Amino acid sequence: MRKTKQREAILDELTKLCTHPSADELYGRVKKRLPRISLGTVYRNLETLSREGVIQRLDTAGSQKRFDADTGDHRHIRCIRCGRIDDLAAGADRARCDARVAKGTGYRVLGRRVEYLGVCPACGRKTGRR
Amino acid sequence: MRKTKQREAILDELTKLCTHPSADELYGRVKKRLPRISLGTVYRNLETLSREGVIQRLDTAGSQKRFDADTGDHRHIRCIRCGRIDDLAAGADRARCDARVAKGTGYRVLGRRVEYLGVCPACGRKTGRR
DNA sequence: TCGATAATAGTAATTATTACTGATAATCTA
DNA sequence: TAGATTATCAGTAATAATTACTATTATCGA
Numbered sequence: 001m002r003k004t005k006q007r008e009a010i011l012d013e014l015t016k017l018c019t020h021p022s023a024d025e026l027y028g029r030v031k032k033r034l035p036r037i038s039l040g041t042v043y044r045n046l047e048t049l050s051r052e053g054v055i056q057r058l059d060t061a062g063s064q065k066r067f068d069a070d071t072g073d074h075r076h077i078r079c080i081r082c083g084r085i086d087d088l089a090a091g092a093d094r095a096r097c098d099a100r101v102a103k104g105t106g107y108r109v110l111g112r113r114v115e116y117l118g119v120c121p122a123c124g125r126k127t128g129r130r
Numbered sequence: 131m132r133k134t135k136q137r138e139a140i141l142d143e144l145t146k147l148c149t150h151p152s153a154d155e156l157y158g159r160v161k162k163r164l165p166r167i168s169l170g171t172v173y174r175n176l177e178t179l180s181r182e183g184v185i186q187r188l189d190t191a192g193s194q195k196r197f198d199a200d201t202g203d204h205r206h207i208r209c210i211r212c213g214r215i216d217d218l219a220a221g222a223d224r225a226r227c228d229a230r231v232a233k234g235t236g237y238r239v240l241g242r243r244v245e246y247l248g249v250c251p252a253c254g255r256k257t258g259r260r
Numbered sequence: 261t262c263g264a265t266a267a268t269a270g271t272a273a274t275t276a277t278t279a280c281t282g283a284t285a286a287t288c289t290a
Numbered sequence: 291t292a293g294a295t296t297a298t299c300a301g302t303a304a305t306a307a308t309t310a311c312t313a314t315t316a317t318c319g320a
Contacts, residue, residue, distance in 0.1 A: 002266055002317050023308080038269045049167055053154050059191045062242065064307065077237055085234055098246070105216055107248035113191065116228070118237035126292065132286050133299055168300045173277065194276065268315065275308080283298065
């Protein structure tokens with residue numbers, strides 16, 4: 001994996017953000033630094049970087065994929081209004097749940113994806129508790 | 131919501147399946163009964179039926195949306211090999227987790243999406259435990 | 261420094277889904 | 291029941307996110 005200024009800029013912008021941006025959000029940011037960069041380059045680099053384990057491609061629902069420079073074990077909470085995604089600390093007692101599911105279904109359980117859904121503080125303020 | 135033979139066929143096929151099919155899988159099935167049906171009709175009806183609460187549009191990751199005739203409260207397990215999705219029984223102690231998350235993030239927590247990932251028995255047999 | 265080739269910009273193609281349009285058929289009303 | 295109303299349909303075009311392609315450029319080891 002060669003070191004290019006495009007790749008550096010993409011990784012740098014992603015690392016600065018804690019908003020778990022989509023490819024085109026990131027493209028918008030990086031373009032301010034490298035105006036000639038193409039969207040394809042952003043996609044390709046996000047793919048390469050996540051394949052190499054440098055970043056994480058989030059396995060969330062929604063029409064766009066999202067990326068995270070934090071590759072540690074943590075869950076996310078997503079706002080059903082604005083799509084914002086925030087971090088949660090990792091929880092405990094996973095092994096027990098997985099074992100129960102494996103027994104019940106015959107699947108070999110590799111993990112589970114947990115995403116809380118709610119309304120973020122900003123959206124909550126906008127529409128007064130609703 | 132009018133009763134049309136297209137809508138009936140779509141709902142009937144979805145109800146018969148416990149595989150949580152995507153729109154185009156369902157289209158393939160329904161076309162055997164109504165060869166002139168169009169894919170747009172399938173999409174439109176899945177949208178209408180889920181808006182009316184007759185069926186459920188699953189909030190899972192993956193490039194295609196999936197649908198479920200069972201609108202009861204239950205979770206799913208997805209095979210990372212073939213994409214198959216199976217049902218899990220509903221778990222307990224949710225309120226406690228939600229409260230903890232709400233306190234930690236400031237979100238108003240509405241629910242959470244839990245999807246187990248693993249290898250289904252069929253895929254496990256094919257490649258011998260891996 | 262040079263050459264192999266990974267990576268790029270720009271564009272075209274693909275995939276899933278939604279929107280549009282004129283025709284058809286389900287339901288309502290007289 | 292007939293005729294009017296309009297939801298729904300088939301077929302097609304449009305959109306959005308992503309991936310693939312291609313000729314050119316830039317990285318980096320020898």
